[in-house]
Amino acid sequence: MNFDEQLHHLIDEALKEDVGDGDHSTxxxxxxxxxxxxxxxxxxxxxxxxxxxxxxxxxxxxxxxxFTSFKEDGEEMKYGEKAxxxxxxxxxxxxxxxxVLNCMQRMSGIATLTKQYTGKLKGYKTRLLDTRKTTPNxxxxxxxxxxxxxxxxxxxxxxxxxxxxxxxxxxCGGIENAIEQAFDYVQTKKPDLKIEVExxxxxxxxxxxxxxxxxxxxxxxxxxxxEQIEEALGLIKGDFETEASGGxxxxxxxxxxxxxxxxxxxxxxxxxxxxxxxxxxxxxx
Numbered sequence: 473m474n475f476d477e478q479l480h481h482l483i484d485e486a487l488k489e490d491v492g493d494g495d496h497s498t499x500x501x502x503x504x505x506x507x508x509x510x511x512x513x514x515x516x517x518x519x520x521x522x523x524x525x526x527x528x529x530x531x532x533x534x535x536x537x538x539f540t541s542f543k544e545d546g547e548e549m550k551y552g553e554k555a556x557x558x559x560x561x562x563x564x565x566x567x568x569x570x571x572v573l574n575c576m577q578r579m580s581g582i583a584t585l586t587k588q589y590t591g592k593l594k595g596y597k598t599r600l601l602d603t604r605k606t607t608p609n610x611x612x613x614x615x616x617x618x619x620x621x622x623x624x625x626x627x628x629x630x631x632x633x634x635x636x637x638x639x640x641x642x643x644c645g646g647i648e649n650a651i652e653q654a655f656d657y658v659q660t661k662k663p664d665l666k667i668e669v670e671x672x673x674x675x676x677x678x679x680x681x682x683x684x685x686x687x688x689x690x691x692x693x694x695x696x697x698x699e700q701i702e703e704a705l706g707l708i709k710g711d712f713e714t715e716a717s718g719g720x721x722x723x724x725x726x727x728x729x730x731x732x733x734x735x736x737x738x739x740x741x742x743x744x745x746x747x748x749x750x751x752x753x754x755x756x757x
Contacts, residue, residue, distance in 0.1 A: 478612050479525065483532045485609070486571050498566045508562040509755040510569075512555040512576070516749035518584035520549040521620040522576035525613060526556065529572050534564040546583070546620045557755070569752045577747040578610070579617035585745040586621025588722060589738060596729035598736055601626040601715065605739035614742045626737060634658065634667045635692075641670070647679050655687040668715070670694050677704045685711060692737075694718050698727045705732060 473481070512526070523545045530537045537560035543549060555576075558565065589600050602618040603626055604611070615625045627633040634657075636650045644650035651669060658665050668690040671677045680691055691708060693701050695718035708714060715735040716728045728736050 475612070475616075476528075479528055480532065482609070482612060483529050483571070487533070487567065490570060491567055495563070495567050498563055502562050502566070504561075504563065506562040507559070508565055509557060509559045509757070510565050510752050511557045511755055512572075513751050513753055514549045514553045514555055515551055515751060517548070517550050518580055518748045519587045519621055520547050520555060520576075521545050521579035521583035521617045522572075522613070523555065525575050525579070525616075526558075526572045529568050529575070530558050530560060530564065533568050534560045536560075537564060549580075555750070565752075565754075573750055573752060575613055577750050578745075579613055579620070580748040580750065581745040582614055582617035582742055583621035584748065586618050586623045586741050589725060589741065590622035592722065592725045593729050593736075596726075596732075598729040598733055599624050600741075601735050601737040602741050603717075603737050603739040604629070605743050607742075618741055621741075623741060624735070632665075634662075634665050635670070636667065637670045638672060638694075647671075647676055648683055651680070651684055651687055666690070668692055670717075671704075674700065674704060674707070677707055681707060681711065689713055690715055690734075692717055693733070698724075698731055701728065701733055702731045 520543055523541060523543065527539045530539055537558060540557045543553065543555050549555070586600070593600060600623040602615055602623055606614045611628065615628065619625055627635065634654050636654055641647050641650045644653060647669065654667050658667065666689045667687060669680050669684065669688050670692040671680060672694055677691060680688055690713035692715045693704050696704065696716060701716055705714060713734045715737055716733045717737040720728060720736050720738050721740065725736060
């Protein structure tokens, strides 16, 4: 499925989860034909994310709804600003309210934290990757928020890249055997898949270099210190893409970038991000 198809599925399932057999709070006191207007108020500064998602949520529920944007995804936002206004059935507004806020607050928090990380990388060639450490069934939007914040999406799942991590290597009996078997699998079954290999020490790096040319496209340097990464890059000599991972944070990310590693991956972009404060308020005229 493409992005829009996945988003459609997410919206459908989320509304089913929330509405169930009926929004009885709304059904009990709001006439079915009532029309209304609401505005998204920004109550905390940061990077705005989820505008297009909000539009699609309201459009999914009510195709004739009118969505007016005042800001765009990726823009800096300040307390007191308005992000959008929506005109629709009051039932639609109230049933979509929580889903819109949950998505936008979460996405804006991730985009804001990602922007802080990418800000540390300005002037360096190193690019910022996310990981698969995401909320189940919400990965689509969490990774979209990383992209909005200036990061780069790593693989989306187990299906779009082969990544030979420590457990794969140990179960396979060693790094050489894992690479050979993975490459044979790619050649015979999935020729479009790229192979990345996790290394735990410099000996692992040497093994990948020895047999991986033409088979492996990226070497992950897992839990390496900046000094160890510098030594590893000297061995790799640009023959493979390189990714530093493990223990990287806002305080030390620049230490890795200075060395010239191609990518740094940071799970904290998503699992440590804090949702930002937004609210959807009725407009009474």
